[in-house]
Every structure is written in structure tokens, then in C-alpha cells.
Amino acid sequence: MEQLAINGGPKAVTKLTSSPPKVGLQELAEIIDLWPISRQAKEAINDILQHEPDVGPHMFRYYHPEGESTVDKAEREFCQLFGCRHALAVNSGTSALIAAYVACGIGPGTEVIVPAYTFFATAATVVTAKAIPVIAEIDxxxxxxxxxxADxxxxxxxxxxxVHMAGFACDMEAITEIAREHNLVVIExxxxxDGGWYKGKRLGTWGHVGCFSFDAYKLISSGEGGMLCTDDEMLYVRAQSWHDTAACWRPDRYARERMPGELFCGENYRLSEIQGAIVRAQLRKIDATISSYIANRNRVRDAITAERFPQLQMAKDNDPDGGAGTGIAFFCPTARKAREVIEALQAEGVPAGGLYDQNIRDWHHYDHWEHILEQKTPTPEGCPYSCPYYKGTLPDYSADMCPKTLDYLSRTVRIDIxxxxxxxxxxxxxAGINKVAAALLS
Ligand SMILES: Cc1ncc(COP(=O)(O)O)c(C=O)c1O
Structure with missing residues (x-):
């Protein structure tokens, strides 16, 4: 009988042929193909790649062979840039909001105050987290x-x-003060x-949690993606659990719960290594981008001679040197006048637009959120609106519940910087703004 390998005999299997990497050079070539660079450049790159060994990246953010994954690095760099203790990369801004709400204990029986002017995701995710959205006016x-x-x-x-909407910073001093008085959580x-400022401190670091979107239209973009940041370790741990199918991939993966409230069933919002790599490059550029926006916003705003035009009211700036600088806004006396001014500005070549037209469907203002106004739910029980844990009185949802917001939005002229x-x-x-204002708003 042959001696067993376990007893020092020869091994039956000395070598197995390894598989090629799941994601290798062909996939890299497909990614490069996304960029509309010249055919010659692509051929040259492909030629070089052909001579490379067919190796591939580790695609999963956890258990990286080098210890720190690309997504880990993006989170670490985000913390350095934003001055926060914890950052969690997720696959969208919507995911960041839900993970933040769940981490903060928002759920059955609770209410969350959101603005009447924001992209619908801010409010929709309150319902997804099984809480009641309370819609507040803008100023x-x-x-x-x-x-x-406060009311x-x-x-x-x-x-x-x-919500720091369209690059405009909220009045975070007032909001954090109200929250402190009433022992409420602030989720920005x-x-x-993304990357903007309020009184010398980054937006997203004023509240308990900051939520960011990196979708295709945002200031930091990885096509899809997002980030959540907080200084509170427990909020981070809970958000991490929720974003990762019940804390499956913690560093101490199979450990029992270390702190009560740490382990529970969640979803999968993990960011891929490919998106993580793009986020890292985007983070390196964001400060220069925001500085340019803010400098140009200030140049345009400071050259508008608003005092000469009694019918032109500049929007209030909660921090004249802050925000993200992507736009300026002013109000006309009526919605009709605003439309007239916008048309005249566009004819001058000024990138002007409006924020509200009652007849145009748009999920950035609450009066079109019939999902919420009509309390639509995916199952007939009507949760969270009918939740027995909810002891309050439901808001009187209607398309005219925030008239001040509709008035401001309908009279707004916004200039993209x-x-x-x-x-x-x-x-x-x-000069174009002053010219039109002299003719129409004097
Ligand atoms: C204010 C606001 N919140 C949340 C989101 C959701 O982000 P995402 O598209 O990454 O899910 C958006 C996206 O447009 C937004 O504008």
C-alpha cells in the first residue's frame, strides 16, 4: 500500500491548473472602451495589454489581498478631506440616506422633517425606512x-x-441649534x-451624519455611488451593518455583537472597486473644482447691481462665501415676470432657468410627490402611514401644504455658474443680468 501523504508519502496532487482571472485584460479593454478616445489610442493600448500577463484586480471591497482595498482608500481619503472620523462608501446617494436613517434609529412611529424643495429621494427614503415624512417650507x-x-x-x-439644494448651503447654525434643543438627529x-462649505466647515460634517451622491450629475461622480460620513462610531457601525447584508463582512466577520444594536438584517449597498477607483480620482479634483465655482459665483454675484433694480430680490445666502458655488438665484415679483426674465436672459446667452412650473412634472418639489401626498405603498396595509406604533397625527398632505415654497420657487430665476x-x-x-434687469425689473 502506498504511504499516505499525511504520513510523509508523495502527494497525489502536486499541481492544479489555475483558472484565468474572472475579470482580466478583456474587461479592462471594455472599460477603456467607455472613453471616446481615438481608435489609434485604443489600438495602441490594446497592443500593450496583449503583451501583459492576464492578471485581474480584486473586485470585492472586503478581504483585499493587500489589506486595504480601493474603496477603503477612498473612504480614508474622504475622511482626510472632509475632516470626519468615519466614511462609508455606498452605491448611491439614496442608499446613503436610507443607511443613515436606519443607523439613527428612524423607523416605525417616528417622523422626519424634510424640505418641500429637494429631489424626491430625500423624502422617499423616509418612507422606505418606515417613518413618516413631514414636509417643511423653504425660505x-x-x-x-x-x-x-421648529413649528x-x-x-x-x-x-x-x-438639504443643501442646488449648491446652496442650509442655515446649519440655526438647524443644529434647534436639533440640540429638542434632542433631534440632523442628517445632511x-x-x-458634494465638497461644499458652510462657515469654514464642510457641508455634511455639521450634523450627526452627512449623505453624499456620486451619481452621473453630481460634483463628485462615479456614475453611481455615494458616501455617508459621521464622527459617531456607533452610527457608523450600524450604517455599515445595514449597507452590508447584516454585517456580513466586518473585519471580525463572525464575531458576536460587540455592542447592543450592532447586528441586524440589512441590504447590500456596497460600492464596487471600479467605482471606488473613480471616486479616488474625483476626490483629488474636488477642492479645485469647488474653489473655481465659488470664485466665479462670487464674481458674477458681486457684479450684479441689485440695488438699482427694486423688483429684483437676491436669494438669501446662508454663507456668502460657502455652498458649492454652482449657482446664484434671485426672485422676481411674480411667476410671470420670472418667466419673462428667464426668456430674456436666455436670449442674451445667460444660462438662466426656472425652478418651478406647476404644469411641468418635476420631482424636485413636493406638490408632485403623489407617492407621499396620496400615501401610496407597495402593499395594501399602508405601512408606515397606518403603523400602530405611530401615535402622532399624520401631516395634512396636499399639493398646497407649503405655499411659501411654491411662491419662492415659481418666482426664482437661477443662473448656472x-x-x-x-x-x-x-x-x-x-452684464447680461444687469442689462435684462434694467429693462424688466427696474
Ligand atoms: C438632493 C438629492 N438627494 C438624494 C439624491 C439621490 O442620489 P442618487 O441618485 O445617487 O441615489 C439626489 C439625486 O439626484 C439628490 O439630488
């Missing part, structure tokens, strides 16, 4: 009105969600102001 800064927030607090209120939705504009571009845009 002349086009962001949530702290006075209306809408009830014993059920758990959180306030200021920074999706439209370009990060690459030169000083001459800024001067020309400001």
Missing part, C-alpha cells in the same frame, strides 16, 4: 426654513434633514453640494 435661501422646522416638531420627531443631504469660466465670462454673464 428665501431656497433651503429648509428653520422657523418652519413642525412633535413628540414623534426624530430627525431633521437639511449633500447630494447637490461654470467652474471653467474666465473672469471675462463672469463679467459678460453679470
Amino acid at each position: 428665501s435661501s431656497l433651503t429648509i426654513d428653520p422657523h418652519d422646522v 413642525k416638531i412633535t413628540p414623534q420627531t426624530k430627525a431633521i434633514v437639511p 443631504d449633500c447630494a447637490q453640494a 461654470g467652474a471653467s469660466w474666465t473672469a471675462e465670462d463672469c463679467a459678460a454673464v453679470a
